[in-house]
Amino acid sequence: MNKRREHIPKKDIMYTLKEDDSQYIVNESYFYKTEPYYTIVKNENEGIKTTPNSSDVLDAYIVPICLEKAKLAGIPVSEWIISNQYVSLPAIVYGLNYFSTPSDYFLISNLEEAKKVIKHVTNRGRYPFCYQKISDTSSVAKCVSIFGKTINCCEKAKSLAEKIYEVFRLPLVEIVLVKDESGCRLSSLAPVKYSQLSKDETEMLQDLLDKRVRRFE
Amino acid sequence: MSKLGIFVNRQTLSSSEQLTAVVKCRDVAESMGHTAEFIFPVDIKKIPRLDALFIRANTDPMNITYVAARMAQMYGIPVIDDPGSIQICADKINMYMHLMKKNVSMPRTKFLKKKELDETLAAQLFEELGTPLVLKEPSTSFSVRVEKVSSVSELLKIARRFFKLSDWIVVQEYIESRFDWRVGVINGKLLYACRYIIPSETFKIQASVNGHIVYCDVESVPADQIPPEVIELGREAGNAIGKGMYGVDIKESNGKLYVIEVNDNPSLDGGEDAHYPDMFQKIISYLMTGDACSYADELSDKVSRPHGFEGEYGLGAAAGMSKPSALAENEVHSYKIDF
Ligand SMILES: Nc1ncnc2c1ncn2[C@@H]1O[C@H](COP(=O)(O)OP(=O)(O)OP(=O)(O)O)[C@@H](O)[C@H]1O
Ligand SMILES: [Mg+2]
Numbered sequence: 274m275n276k277r278r279e280h281i282p283k284k285d286i287m288y289t290l291k292e293d294d295s296q297y298i299v300n301e302s303y304f305y306k307t308e309p310y311y312t313i314v315k316n317e318n319e320g321i322k323t324t325p326n327s328s329d330v331l332d333a334y335i336v337p338i339c340l341e342k343a344k345l346a347g348i349p350v351s352e353w354i355i356s357n358q359y360v361s362l363p364a365i366v367y368g369l370n371y372f373s374t375p376s377d378y379f380l381i382s383n384l385e386e387a388k389k390v391i392k393h394v395t396n397r398g399r400y401p402f403c404y405q406k407i408s409d410t411s412s413v414a415k416c417v418s419i420f421g422k423t424i425n426c427c428e429k430a431k432s433l434a435e436k437i438y439e440v441f442r443l444p445l446v447e448i449v450l451v452k453d454e455s456g457c458r459l460s461s462l463a464p465v466k467y468s469q470l471s472k473d474e475t476e477m478l479q480d481l482l483d484k485r486v487r488r489f490e
Numbered sequence: 491m492s493k494l495g496i497f498v499n500r501q502t503l504s505s506s507e508q509l510t511a512v513v514k515c516r517d518v519a520e521s522m523g524h525t526a527e528f529i530f531p532v533d534i535k536k537i538p539r540l541d542a543l544f545i546r547a548n549t550d551p552m553n554i555t556y557v558a559a560r561m562a563q564m565y566g567i568p569v570i571d572d573p574g575s576i577q578i579c580a581d582k583i584n585m586y587m588h589l590m591k592k593n594v595s596m597p598r599t600k601f602l603k604k605k606e607l608d609e610t611l612a613a614q615l616f617e618e619l620g621t622p623l624v625l626k627e628p629s630t631s632f633s634v635r636v637e638k639v640s641s642v643s644e645l646l647k648i649a650r651r652f653f654k655l656s657d658w659i660v661v662q663e664y665i666e667s668r669f670d671w672r673v674g675v676i677n678g679k680l681l682y683a684c685r686y687i688i689p690s691e692t693f694k695i696q697a698s699v700n701g702h703i704v705y706c707d708v709e710s711v712p713a714d715q716i717p718p719e720v721i722e723l724g725r726e727a728g729n730a731i732g733k734g735m736y737g738v739d740i741k742e743s744n745g746k747l748y749v750i751e752v753n754d755n756p757s758l759d760g761g762e763d764a765h766y767p768d769m770f771q772k773i774i775s776y777l778m779t780g781d782a783c784s785y786a787d788e789l790s791d792k793v794s795r796p797h798g799f800e801g802e803y804g805l806g807a808a809a810g811m812s813k814p815s816a817l818a819e820n821e822v823h824s825y826k827i828d829f
Contacts (some may be wrong), residue, residue, distance in 0.1 A: 306657060311601075327577065
């Protein structure tokens with residue numbers, strides 16, 4: 274059967290789901306000073322309860338804040354360190370400035386790579402950076418969360434996604450995890466492109482957009 | 491005895507005025523019986539062990555000061571500037587929205603969205619708000635992205651430049667005046683006031699003229715010489731944002747007062763305190779006890795509220811969180827990167 278779709282998630286389109294006096298803003302990203310961010314800020318100033326809220330979205334994309342907030346909520350997280358020029362190896366590195374996004378993380382395992390990456394993310398020492406120590410056997414896993422739901426992710430990631438949605442309230446987010454023998458820990462939360470969603474994920478998002486907010490709360 | 495952290499970075503220390511001011515702040519804290527230490531970006535994990543944090547570095551949600559402020563808030567440590575104030579004041583869209591909501595007197599202002607801008611709309615803005623207009627990129631500071639425009643083509647050109655940095659920008663009616671009042675408020679009370687005299691070469695309080703930077707003169711004004719309406723408007727504007735410390739810029743034109751902006755993290759090193767010798771004492775007292783006014787009350791307050799009051803910056807939900815005992819700041823780092 275061919276189901277007719279009202280909402281096919283398209284690049285750069287922001288969806289606003291209204292329910293009584295509250296709103297959900299669904300977008301690929303929620304960066305500071307972008308259209309979705311200001312839509313949220315405007316709503317808040319008008320007293321409209323909005324998910325996510327403007328401080329949640331700042332928290333989510335700023336890696337050290339994201340991890341500390343998750344840790345305080347009982348989510349296992351990768352240990353983070355802020356540094357100007359020291360790093361231990363191997364590590365996963367994130368920038369901390371206007372030009373950085375949690376989507377750009379760098380795995381470094383030797384000094385040559387470290388020099389290149391850290392020069393880049395700090396703009397030659399202008400900004401501090403954030404790194405997380407990992408082990409030689411660590412790997413990075415990513416999974417997409419749509420209102421806290423995941424498709425084709427391991428059980429562990431599935432329950433983390435639910436918890437992360439409770440804490441950060443991002444309708445659409447990529448969860449970046451560091452995995453090793455000792456388990457699975459949060460490394461960062463990053464934006465998602467609609468085009469990077471799998472067929473199943475796209476359908477789930479479409480369903481949620483079509484059926485409006487009542488159905489998934 | 492409480493422990494005050496003063497958050498600084500390289501820029502703070504590279505200016506001799508700012509360095510002098512933070513050292514003075516530390517000395518005042520010590521003279522009040524507290525210990526004080528400088529906290530650098532790499533020391534952020536020490537924040538949960540402080541009793542209060544005072545940020546003295548340029549604040550912005552996208553830089554490390556916001557991480558420091560948010561760390562403090564998550565652990566229930568009183569902080570100036572609190573993250574909410576940074577988020578609002580560092581963004582002129584958010585800041586003006588807060589002033590408008592509280593009907594604070596300010597220039598007529600519109601928000602221009604990237605996806606809506608065209609010639610028709612630009613022409614309409616001149617019709618509604620007059621000529622010239624002032625355009626502001628929301629994150630501007632030190633007047634770097636504040637421009638006066640007098641024609642549609644000029645507006646479009648500047649707006650397109652600003653839209654590279656933000657999806658919304660500010661358009662404002664132009665208010666003529668020779669000086670800006672700067673009213674310092676803390677927790678809704680007057681902290682200091684001064685005049686910033688605008689250099690004759692420009693309309694801004696700091697500008698680049700023929701390649702050199704011209705700064706305004708700062709003239710501290712004793713409390714009894716400030717028009718009471720100016721103080722009142724400064725307090726109203728501060729209260730529209732929060733309970734922190736703010737520097738409110740006010741212009742007077744044709745007998746009317748306008749708030750031009752509310753700054754979090756106001757400058758305290760340009761001689762603002764010349765007539766307010768207890769300025770740092772008031773700030774520290776507020777951070778430690780929640781009381782900005784009476785230093786004498788401090789001791790009795792401290793007994794009942796060791797971490798300051800549970801106001802704006804105490805973050806209700808997390809305030810009861812216990813502080814972590816083992817923190818990772820004395821990590822052994824294996825490699826040093828030279829730039
Ligand atoms: N509407 C206006 N009319 C006339 N002059 C204005 C107006 N808005 C701003 N200015 C002038 O430009 C200066 C900078 O504006 P504003 O404070 O909004 O931006 P800023 O980048 O935060 O600057 P600063 O840090 O120098 O205060 C003001 O001090 C004021 O003198
Ligand atoms: Mg300013």
